[in-house]
Amino acid sequence: xxxxxxxxxxxxxxxxxxxxxxxxxxxxxxxxxxxxxxxxxxxxxxxxxxxxxxxxxxxxxxxxxxxxxxxxxxxxxxxxxxxxxxxxxxxxxxxxxxxxxxxxxxxxxxxxxxxxxxxxxxxxxxxxxxxxxxxxxxxxxxxxxxxxxxxxxxxxxxxxxxxxxxxxxxxxxxxxxxxxxxxxxxxxxxxxxxxxxxxxxxxxxxxxxxxxxxxxxxxxxxxxxxxxxxxxxxxxxxxxxxxxxxxxxxxxxxxxxxxxxxxxxxxxxxxxxxxxxxxxxxxxxxxxxxxxxxxxxxxxxxxxxxxxxxxxxxxxxxxxxxxxxxxxxxxxxxxxxxxxxxxxxxxxxxxxxxxxxxxxxxxxxxxxxxxxxxxxxxxxxxxxxxxxxxxxxxxxxxxxxxxxxxxxxxxxxxxxxxxxxxxxxxxxxxxxxxxxxxxxxxxxxxxxxxxxxxxxxxxxxxxxxxxxxxxxxxxxxxxxxxxxxxxxxxxxxxxxxxxxxxxxxxxxxxxxx
Amino acid sequence: xxxxxxxxxxxxxxxxxxxxxxxxxxxxxxxxxxxxxxxxxxxxxxxxxxxxxxxxxxxxxxxxxxxxxxxxxxxxxxxxxxxxxxxxxxxxxxxxxxxxxxxxxxxxxxxxxxxxxxxxxxxxxxxxxxxxxxxxxxxxxxxxxxxxxxxxxxxxxxxxxxxxxxxxxxxxxxxxxxxxxxxxxxxxxxxxxxxxxxxxxxxxxxxxxxxxxxxxxxxxxxxxxxxxxxxxxxxxxxxxxxxxxxxxxxxxxxxxxxxxxxxxxxxxxxxxxxxxxxxxxxxxxxxxxxxxxxxxxxxxxxxxxxxxxxxxxxxxxxxxxxxxxxxxxxxxxxxxxxxxxxxxxxxxxxxxxxxxxxxxxxxxxxxxxxxxxxxxxxxxxxxxxxxxxxxxxxxxxxxxxxxxxxxxxxxxxxxxxxxxxxxxxxxxxxxxxxxxxxxxx
Numbered sequence: 001x002x003x004x005x006x007x008x009x010x011x012x013x014x015x016x017x018x019x020x021x022x023x024x025x026x027x028x029x030x031x032x033x034x035x036x037x038x039x040x041x042x043x044x045x046x047x048x049x050x051x052x053x054x055x056x057x058x059x060x061x062x063x064x065x066x067x068x069x070x071x072x073x074x075x076x077x078x079x080x081x082x083x084x085x086x087x088x089x090x091x092x093x094x095x096x097x098x099x100x101x102x103x104x105x106x107x108x109x110x111x112x113x114x115x116x117x118x119x120x121x122x123x124x125x126x127x128x129x130x131x132x133x134x135x136x137x138x139x140x141x142x143x144x145x146x147x148x149x150x151x152x153x154x155x156x157x158x159x160x161x162x163x164x165x166x167x168x169x170x171x172x173x174x175x176x177x178x179x180x181x182x183x184x185x186x187x188x189x190x191x192x193x194x195x196x197x198x199x200x201x202x203x204x205x206x207x208x209x210x211x212x213x214x215x216x217x218x219x220x221x222x223x224x225x226x227x228x229x230x231x232x233x234x235x236x237x238x239x240x241x242x243x244x245x246x247x248x249x250x251x252x253x254x255x256x257x258x259x260x261x262x263x264x265x266x267x268x269x270x271x272x273x274x275x276x277x278x279x280x281x282x283x284x285x286x287x288x289x290x291x292x293x294x295x296x297x298x299x300x301x302x303x304x305x306x307x308x309x310x311x312x313x314x315x316x317x318x319x320x321x322x323x324x325x326x327x328x329x330x331x332x333x334x335x336x337x338x339x340x341x342x343x344x345x346x347x348x349x350x351x352x353x354x355x356x357x358x359x360x361x362x363x364x365x366x367x368x369x370x371x372x373x374x375x376x377x378x379x380x381x382x383x384x385x386x387x388x389x390x391x392x393x394x395x396x397x398x399x400x401x402x403x404x405x406x407x408x409x410x411x412x413x414x415x416x417x418x419x420x421x422x423x424x425x426x427x428x429x430x431x432x433x434x435x436x437x438x439x440x441x442x443x444x445x446x447x448x449x450x451x452x453x454x455x456x457x458x459x460x461x462x463x464x465x466x467x468x469x470x471x472x473x474x475x476x477x478x479x480x481x482x483x484x485x486x487x488x489x490x491x492x493x494x495x496x497x498x499x500x501x502x503x504x505x506x507x508x509x510x511x512x513x
Numbered sequence: 514x515x516x517x518x519x520x521x522x523x524x525x526x527x528x529x530x531x532x533x534x535x536x537x538x539x540x541x542x543x544x545x546x547x548x549x550x551x552x553x554x555x556x557x558x559x560x561x562x563x564x565x566x567x568x569x570x571x572x573x574x575x576x577x578x579x580x581x582x583x584x585x586x587x588x589x590x591x592x593x594x595x596x597x598x599x600x601x602x603x604x605x606x607x608x609x610x611x612x613x614x615x616x617x618x619x620x621x622x623x624x625x626x627x628x629x630x631x632x633x634x635x636x637x638x639x640x641x642x643x644x645x646x647x648x649x650x651x652x653x654x655x656x657x658x659x660x661x662x663x664x665x666x667x668x669x670x671x672x673x674x675x676x677x678x679x680x681x682x683x684x685x686x687x688x689x690x691x692x693x694x695x696x697x698x699x700x701x702x703x704x705x706x707x708x709x710x711x712x713x714x715x716x717x718x719x720x721x722x723x724x725x726x727x728x729x730x731x732x733x734x735x736x737x738x739x740x741x742x743x744x745x746x747x748x749x750x751x752x753x754x755x756x757x758x759x760x761x762x763x764x765x766x767x768x769x770x771x772x773x774x775x776x777x778x779x780x781x782x783x784x785x786x787x788x789x790x791x792x793x794x795x796x797x798x799x800x801x802x803x804x805x806x807x808x809x810x811x812x813x814x815x816x817x818x819x820x821x822x823x824x825x826x827x828x829x830x831x832x833x834x835x836x837x838x839x840x841x842x843x844x845x846x847x848x849x850x851x852x853x854x855x856x857x858x859x860x861x862x863x864x865x866x867x868x869x870x871x872x873x874x875x876x877x878x879x880x881x882x883x884x885x886x887x888x889x890x891x892x893x894x895x896x897x898x899x900x901x902x903x904x905x906x907x908x909x910x911x912x913x914x915x916x917x918x919x920x921x922x923x924x925x926x927x928x929x930x931x932x933x934x935x936x937x938x939x940x941x942x943x944x945x946x947x948x949x950x951x952x953x954x
């Protein structure tokens with residue numbers, strides 16, 4: 001299709017100006033709206049210096065964050081790596097917020113700023129707004145205000161209760177960040193306090209009804225009738241549980257826990273959609289820059305610079321290369337999205353066999369957008385990774401059984417291996433892979449208030465010993481009484497694995513008034 | 514979608530991370546302090562004293578733990594870049610190594626594999642932590658006043674100065690370079706002009722045989738030659754006008770004043786170099802003194818250090834010899850104390866200097882000497898010093914040395930005489946700390 005060539009917005013290597021940024025964004029938005037029909041949050045483009053970029057990095061990109069030493073460590077680590085040339089500062093940091101804040105480094109030239117805008121403010125922003133994980137777990141409009149509240153609240157606590165005290169709580173909360181997310185909607189109903197009252201009442205009644213003669217003459221019922229366990233259902237949001245039910249915690253500490261919980265919740269979808277998010281943003285920037293080039297809005301020099309940068313970003317080193325550090329989410333995500341488009345526009349027989357509804361589909365855009373909106377990393381890969389992508393990356397699956405002396409190649413990129421590879425790859429993005437399944441099982445409410453956590457091993461994997469010991473100490477720090485981790489394996493054996501003593505001993509008060 | 518905002522945040526301060534960095538360093542400080550005794554034990558002391566810029570901080574205090582899986586179970590991971598493997602290929606795991614589960618995690622795992630975390634602390638910062646709670650006691654006399662004298666020394670060249678300070682050769686060199694560069698363009702033009710002129714003259718000579726009607730040519734050529742002559746004249750004048758010497762060429766020797774402080778504190782280090790001190794004991798005392806040296810160098814820049822070592826005779830030496838000497842011999846401790854007494858009388862008789870003494874020995878002494886040492890201390894030395902620290906080195910904790918009982922008598926009577934023993938490397942730092950713990954609040 002012959003397009004009428006327009007005048008380039010800027011030359012290759014040209015510096016940016018605010019006016020150019022505006023003009024360029026207008027064109028990017030036009031293509032995003034018309035061609036890609038993207039729905040994204042209104043962009044807020046912020047120009048910052050590279051030092052400020054380092055600050056951003058350390059604070060996970062959020063413009064406001066509470067103070068903690070771990071961010072200082074991150075800052076120093078990045079600062080050192082950047083100083084030593086080991087790390088180029090990413091040119092994109094973008095925040096899931098409404099308006100969507102994206103940072104532009106002042107050192108970038110206009111071509112790079114154009115790329116960042118397309119990638120972040122069109123691509124990522126569309127994912128933030130459209131993907132169901134984000135819709136379910138985050139409130140983009142409220143996060144910045146909430147962070148402001150959080151930061152001020154924590155500062156106030158520091159002043160009132162001392163830095164050390166606050167740091168201790170924060171450290172422990174950070175250790176449990178992964179266990180602070182409500183992944184499933186809570187079942188409303190009887191509040192746990194009410195539930196507890198009932199359990200105590202029942203026990204009281206049993207005590208009143210106790211008749212020694214009856215007890216000693218009538219054969220006892222099966223001992224498997226346990227008294228009511230509390231909580232009745234296991235709770236996987238450990239931070240939530242502690243916040244609500246820690247017997248003796250002052251309310252400011254509960255509020256701190258709540259804050260960390262909320263922030264952890266905010267970040268949860270991002271951890272589950274790395275491949276999808278980066279893949280889609282890269283796909284978007286690629287389409288937009290390419291279109292701009294075809295329309296003559298950027299020069300071939302700019303286009304070349306863009307392609308060089310883009311190629312670097314989606315580069316996937318082989319497993320045996322020095323720089324290999326896992327699958328590059330940009331590479332994988334971009335490959336899958338581009339492949340979806342290809343399958344629609346130029347399907348092969350293999351495509352028709354594997355993806356009958358996608359191959360030859362006349363509307364690639366809706367296919368791509370459906371993938372972006374309704375999936376997360378593991379389901380995205382499970383659903384959409386095609387044999388061609390597997391061949392392009394020459395993927396192979398390695399099985400490592402701890403009980404065996406050998407590792408085994410369990411699948412390679414051939415007909416017999418595609419399904420296995422896809423399953424294994426999808427599974428590796430499953431959260432259960434790297435966050436052990438640990439839930440609140442029981443609390444001895446009438447006893448010593450010990451918190452029993454239940455660990456259900458994933459595929460036979462034990463907990464990392466050293467880390468478990470350190471982390472359980474943090475749990476005890478928050479719960480303030482003893483904490484135990486029991487491992488329940490799949491044949492019903494229960495093993496006490498770890499025990500940590502809390503700072504407090506039980507008094508004779510009941511747990512709930 | 515219309516609507517956008519562009520904001521310039523560069524004016525907003527950077528250093529949002531300053532607070533966080535401070536918090537982190539505070540935490541690190543505890544780590545560093547805890548790591549110190551171990552650092553002394555290993556030979557790293559020298560490295561730190563040398564030029565150690567990067568200190569390794571062990572993970573403990575700055576790790577961020579969370580529940581994670583350990584080794585074990587079944588893992589199936591997918592890698593890119595297969596070259597020659599086939600389904601079913603098996604590889605023996607290396608002994609004791611982890612399987613493929615190990616370090617390469619799925620990239621949506623937010624925790625990077627953490628090797629030992631290293632941060633860069635400058636040597637100064639490190640030594641600051643190290644010596645934070647230590648100080649020289651009773652720094653009372655006249656305090657460490659910063660009395661200074663001025664000394665002049667050469668510091669390169671300047672374009673101004675007095676005629677006596679003129680550096681002639683340098684000036685002439687500058688002048689030559691100026692002349693070269695100033696004249697160069699004119700000379701170039703001159704060469705061109707003269708070449709042109711020559712060309713014209715040659716053309717002129719060819720026209721000699723011309724007839725009358727070509728006289729015009731001759732005239733114009735002549736005119737051009739005349740023009741050129743003028744230009745050449747001008748150029749030559751310009752060249753001649755470049756001055757031989759110009760004020761811009763002048764160079765003078767430059768002098769700079771340096772302030773040299775007159776110290777009002779002295780630390781005298783006495784080491785027993787005799788044969789009874791084995792390699793082990795000598796190393797211990799050397800480490801002790803190295804620590805002392807670093808401490809003083811760090812905290813009291815303007816302190817003078819004097820070194821005495823002794824066998825059967827005492828000798829004042831410089832730092833190098835003190836630490837590296839291989840001498841050996843018998844032991845007569847009093848010789849060192851005699852030398853010290855002499856030093857006090859000769860150099861510090863005015864009573865304006867804070868004097869500290871640190872003695873290291875294994876306690877062995879020539880039998881009759883102990884009484885003498887005791888007397889020297891009580892009569893001649895202790896009255897004049899702020900603090901005397903005696904450290905007995907030796908790896909036998911039960912050892913009753915010759916010197917010890919005599920010194921004990923002194924210690925009991927004098928508060929500013931402290932005795933301690935060091936048996937192993939690990940003792941050095943605690944003993945050092947005890948000797949120099951901050952007593953003031």
